[in-house]
Amino acid sequence: MTKVDTDNTEDITSDKNDVYHAPEWTKHVIWYQIFPERFRNGDPDNDPHREYVYGPEGWSVTSWTADWYAQTDWEKSLGDKFTDSIYHRRYGGDLQGIIDKLDYLQSLGIGGIYLNPIFDAVSLHKYDTSYYHHVDRFFGPDPKGDEEIMEQENPMDPSTWQWTSADRLFLKLIEEVHNRGMYIIIDGVFNHTGTEFWAFRDLVKHQEQSPFKDWYEVKSFRDEDSNIPFDYDGWWGHWSLPEFKEKDGTLIKPVREHIYAITRRWMDPDGDGDPSDGIDGWRLDVPEEIGKDFWREWNALVRDINPEAYTVGEIWTTKSKEWVSEDLFTAAMNYPFAKIVQSYMIDEDLTASEFLHELKKVRQKLPSEATMVMQNLMDSHDTPRLASMIVNPGREYNENGRPEHGFDVRKPTTEERRLQKLIALFQYTYIGAPMIFYGTEAGMWGAGDPDDRKPMVWPEFDYEPEKKHPLNKERTPDDNNFDNDLFSWYQRLGEIRNEHLAFQTGDFQPLNTDDNRNILAFARFLNLEKFGIVVINKSEEPQSIRIEIAPFELNETAVLKNCLTGRRVDLDKNEIELKLPPVSGAILMPEKQ
Known part of the structure; x- marks a missing residue:
């Protein structure tokens, strides 16, 4: 038995950085992460069309309640493998669907919403931005009209920017969120764009004559006489994600100015100096791949617009200590927390005392206030679902989380659900802000991408059982309907945390x-x-x-x-x-x- 020792300053967090400041509201919220395309189809009239997603003949929006691994005829035309067609699917999730389900989130005790990218982009995930200053046309009520508005603008000149129907619906979402006493942050993807980004399209067309030739990491310009192709750096080798050029630890000035302009647009839409009608902060994608000088300048701008804004970096390692500070990010996605919990609770690689010791090491590297506002997640759009981590113990966190690597795609058993409940109990009571990936509370399971991005399971829908297997193996059908018992558990944990200040601060x-x-x-x-x-x-x-x-x-x-x-x-x-x-x-x- 270990006696409580209030003189043990290593166990009890203490001020390590008197300058660091975490906005007060961020210490009191439970976060909920939403992948918009897969959360709720609130407006079927705005569903994506075949030409925009480069779909084959017969392409159509996929049924929300269908067996995830079952292929339609148009999918089979692209190949026999499940992965041959899955990224061409669209389910029609949109902003209206999120607005329609704000009461659901409130009933779960959610105080903060984090949206995966919402800016106009071709893909289902929206990390391949086409326009930063517009919400995706298919997330709003009038995709065609929004496209016409975009064509009238000069993307380089903010004075020409207009508000599309999707933009205005997003502003309505912000208002609805704030009216409920909740907060909302969005994904900032500033390391790379998509190939349909307006500046990159000009670069492809005009090559060395483009005014945007210095925006990207170009390896070679097209020279047909010498048979030299146009070549550039893509994020992790993905040509669909061309990377911005970095110089002297930051992005070049025109790129910075464009990013700063869109930062102001979404944080203070009216431009009147009152940020209450704008977003409450940002989650920043792969920030380590851009120099800290850029992030210091950008964070200074964010806090100038709204001193109580929250910025959280996608930092996968314990390097978050280098990125969470008074002049950089407020917090980080606490992936080290998730890995340690997996090691103890799921893989049983740690003893109880080792578990607490590893968590302590992570806490000690951060300012004391930061420990309260780190996003303590277990799963996300980049990992297998928590339920499936439990079904597949003994694997490196987020490694080999796919069926082709032997990852089991079945539904968890009653005993495995019991462990999920225990993990959630710890997640909600440990120091930091719990963050739930959409559907984890509803019983959703799945391997890594794309299986972690299934359409949300709702209690009012009747879903087809999962009968198919991605590798065409035999499988016992799994019921795939909303788990009321699990939802009630998360709901109760949310009530306890929100009722008792001790679990917040x-x-x-x-x-x-x-x-x-x-x-x-x-x-x-x-x-x-x-x-x-x-x-x-x-x-x-x-x-x-x-x-x-x-x-x-x-x-x-x-x-x-x-x-x-x-x-x-x-x-x-x-x-x-x-x-x-x-x-x-x-x-x-x-x-x-």
Whole structure:
């Protein structure tokens, strides 16, 4: 048993950077990540058409409730493999669908929404931007009219920019979100564009004569006489994602100025100095691939527009310590957290004490306020689903997460769902901001891209069972409908976190670890009287657990109650004792009688 030691400054977070500031609101939200094309089709009249997505003869929008691995006739015309056609699919998700489901998100306790890219782009994922200053035409109500507006503008001149119907619908979404006391951030993809980006199209056409010849990392211009092709750097070798040129640790001035212009546009749409009608921040794609000088200048602009804006970098490693600071990002997507949780909870590569020690090492590298606002995710659009990580233990986080690598695509069992619930319990009570990938709370499962991007499972829809296998193997059909029990669990965790300030801004203190029995306990506390205690039994056996709660104080009329069951816990002087079933946990809070 480990006694609480309030003098142990290594366990309790302390100020390491007095200059760093995290906006107050970011300490109190539960995040929800939405992949717009796959969240909800709220307006079938704006669905993408065949010519725009380069679909084959007979192409049409895919049925929202169909078996994910079943191929239609037009898909079969592209090849026998599931992956031959999957990226040509569209399901018609749009902004109206998100607006329609804001009540659902509120019922889940969500306070902040992170949208994957919404800017105009050809692909389903929208990381191949065509226009930064416009929302994707198929996310709004009038795609054809929006295209006509775009053609009237000079993209280089913000004074010519107009508001499309999709832009205006996005501004309505922002308003609806804010009216509910919620916040919204969007993806900023500033390292690369798509080949349909207006400047790149001019470069392809005019080559060395293009005014945008210095915007991109061009290796060679086209010379037909010498048989030299046009060649350029694409992100990680993908020609569909041409990279902006970087010079002296930043992007060249015209590119910076364009990015700064669109930053102002979406953060202060009216341009009146009041950012309340704009987005509340940004998630930045692959920021490590652009120099820090650019990000310092950009973050300074963001905070000048809105001092309470939140910027979060996609940092996969513990290098987040180099990127989260007073002059760079507010936070990072906490992938190190996810990896450590997987190692302990799923792969069982760590003992309970090693688990807490690894988490402590990540905390110690950050300013104390930053530990409260890191996005503590388990899965995202770039990883297998959490449920499928549990089905496939013993794999490197986000590596080999595909069926062709032996990744099992079946639905989790009841026992595996129990582990998912325990992971969620820890995610919601550990220090930092929990972030849920759309559908994780509804029971969705899936391997890595593209299977992590299935259409959202909604309770009002009846979905076809998953019968097909991507490798044409035999498979037992899996029911693929909304999981009400799992949703209720996430809903309850959200209520607990939102009701108790200790789980939002409280310090973190380990209380008890027992490696042999695979149990652990910790406290989140504001002071010695306002605290919560979390107990986890990761073992496959029921456990009776005693925990010393000194120096936390309970007055004579107070007891500890398990928020998950409503049961009171006996207090024997400075110790509590409770029994936990296998793979389960408890959240204990003081309650006056």
